[in-house]
Amino acid sequence: MALAHKGLDADIVPWRFTETDRLAFAGTDKVPVLVDGDRVVHDSTAIAEYLDEAYPNAPALFHGDPAPRRFVLAWTNAVLHPALVRLIVSDIPPLLDDKARAYFIQNREARFGMTLAQVTADRDTQLGPFRTLLAPLRQVVAGQDYVGGDEPDYADYAVFGAFQWARCTSPFRLLEEADPVFAWRERMLDLFGGLARDVPAFEV
Amino acid sequence: MALAHKGLDADIVPWRFTETDRLAFAGTDKVPVLVDGDRVVHDSTAIAEYLDEAYPNAPALFHGDPAPRRFVLAWTNAVLHPALVRLIVSDIPPLLDDKARAYFIQNREARFGMTLAQVTADRDTQLGPFRTLLAPLRQVVAGQDYVGGDEPDYADYAVFGAFQWARCTSPFRLLEEADPVFAWRERMLDLFGGLARDVPAFEV
Numbered sequence: 001m002a003l004a005h006k007g008l009d010a011d012i013v014p015w016r017f018t019e020t021d022r023l024a025f026a027g028t029d030k031v032p033v034l035v036d037g038d039r040v041v042h043d044s045t046a047i048a049e050y051l052d053e054a055y056p057n058a059p060a061l062f063h064g065d066p067a068p069r070r071f072v073l074a075w076t077n078a079v080l081h082p083a084l085v086r087l088i089v090s091d092i093p094p095l096l097d098d099k100a101r102a103y104f105i106q107n108r109e110a111r112f113g114m115t116l117a118q119v120t121a122d123r124d125t126q127l128g129p130f131r132t133l134l135a136p137l138r139q140v141v142a143g144q145d146y147v148g149g150d151e152p153d154y155a156d157y158a159v160f161g162a163f164q165w166a167r168c169t170s171p172f173r174l175l176e177e178a179d180p181v182f183a184w185r186e187r188m189l190d191l192f193g194g195l196a197r198d199v200p201a202f203e204v
Numbered sequence: 205m206a207l208a209h210k211g212l213d214a215d216i217v218p219w220r221f222t223e224t225d226r227l228a229f230a231g232t233d234k235v236p237v238l239v240d241g242d243r244v245v246h247d248s249t250a251i252a253e254y255l256d257e258a259y260p261n262a263p264a265l266f267h268g269d270p271a272p273r274r275f276v277l278a279w280t281n282a283v284l285h286p287a288l289v290r291l292i293v294s295d296i297p298p299l300l301d302d303k304a305r306a307y308f309i310q311n312r313e314a315r316f317g318m319t320l321a322q323v324t325a326d327r328d329t330q331l332g333p334f335r336t337l338l339a340p341l342r343q344v345v346a347g348q349d350y351v352g353g354d355e356p357d358y359a360d361y362a363v364f365g366a367f368q369w370a371r372c373t374s375p376f377r378l379l380e381e382a383d384p385v386f387a388w389r390e391r392m393l394d395l396f397g398g399l400a401r402d403v404p405a406f407e408v
Contacts, residue, residue, distance in 0.1 A: 063269070063272070065267070065353060067348055067352060067353025067354070068267070068272055068273055068351070068352050068353060068357065068359060069272055070343075070344045070347065070348065070351075071275060071276045071279070071340055071341070071344050071351055071359065072275045072276075074339070074340040074341075074343035074344050075275070075279065075340040077343070078339035078340050078343055079339065079340060135278070135282035135283065136275055136278040136279040136282050136283060137275070137278075139274075139278035139281070139282055140274045140275050140278050143274065144271055144274065147272070147274075147275055148271060148272050149269060149271025149272060150271070153272065155272060155275065
């Protein structure tokens with residue numbers, strides 16, 4: 001989404017959880033990694049900041065100052081992602097190949113201290129608290145089209161990334177259609193000719 | 205804090221909960237209300253936006269665009285304030301005069317459906333979840349001095365306003381000294397020659 005926002009073409013390279021050797025050149029074991037000529041940048045936010053620096057004439061992701069947008073990113077990492085994981089994590093193993101599945105189950109069960117089926121067992125009752133937790137996002141996108149204002153910016157892509165990940169991995173219905181967050185997610189799915197809508201995903 | 209940030213002088217008029225008749229001229233029953241010549245503006249954020257429009261040569265509260273900062277404001281309203289109220293509300297009545305106290309207790313007990321003593325009865329056990337809930341703020345101010353970046357902006361004043369209100373009304377200790385949020389609050393208390401530190405408050 002950030003590359004599309006900047007109008008930049010890129011080769012997208014599929015990658016699996018367990019293929020950490022393929023990322024060693026970048027000094028990380030996590031995606032995303034951006035390779036731009038001689039430059040290698042990892043971490044989504046670092047990549048977005050790099051893109052604004054390296055391509056200042058393309059539409060800005062941060063409008064010159066990442067600092068005031070850090071709160072939305074921190075909320076996405078500290079609040080939204082952990083809450084989403086608890087609702088959908090058990091839907092992920094069936095989508096993985098054998099090696100990735102074994103790694104994923106072992107790693108995540110150790111993190112939660114229970115089976116993944118147990119993590120999501122009460123997700124129907126957790127849905128109410130999850131929707132309550134979206135209150136700040138809901139207030140914002142009820143009053144303006146995007147988190148960034150009239151146009152989307154990197155804050156939108158960061159928050160949307162969590163929802164897109166859920167949509168690509170789980171059929172569990174997170175949002176009611178009447179929720180302003182649902183309408184915002186639809187707007188995000190429509191961006192760039194339906195870039196995010198057109199990947200294999202569940203209709204949620 | 206917003207007026208000090210803009211370098212504007214103002215007469216600060218004390219006001220009590222029950223004195224709604226004194227606000228009728230502004231078409232609201234809530235503070236703050238700003239009177240600037242012929243202009244009357246109410247609601248903190250609306251006032252801050254007005255100040256940036258009316259005094260564009262003074263330091264900016266929003267750096268030209270309130271929209272990307274709305275998320276922090278929404279989080280303050282939807283998450284921080286409700287959580288703070290549950291920790292300190294029973295400390296407020298003793299600070300009020302008779303008329304305001306009667307109004308406050310009746311109004312708030314109706315809202316919570318229990319006595320104010322019951323609301324805060326388990327606040328020692330609620331402190332852990334409260335501190336967890338500050339995670340996005342903590343992440344941000346651990347990495348940069350202010351929510352706004354190297355310098356405070358309106359996002360800082362909005363979040364700080366909640367903590368200042370707590371500090372002025374309750375001796376309940378919300379933050380540990382080792383918490384980056386504590387250090388950020390100290391920085392806020394130091395701004396403008398200790399403007400916020402110098403009001404009657406509890407040492408928390």
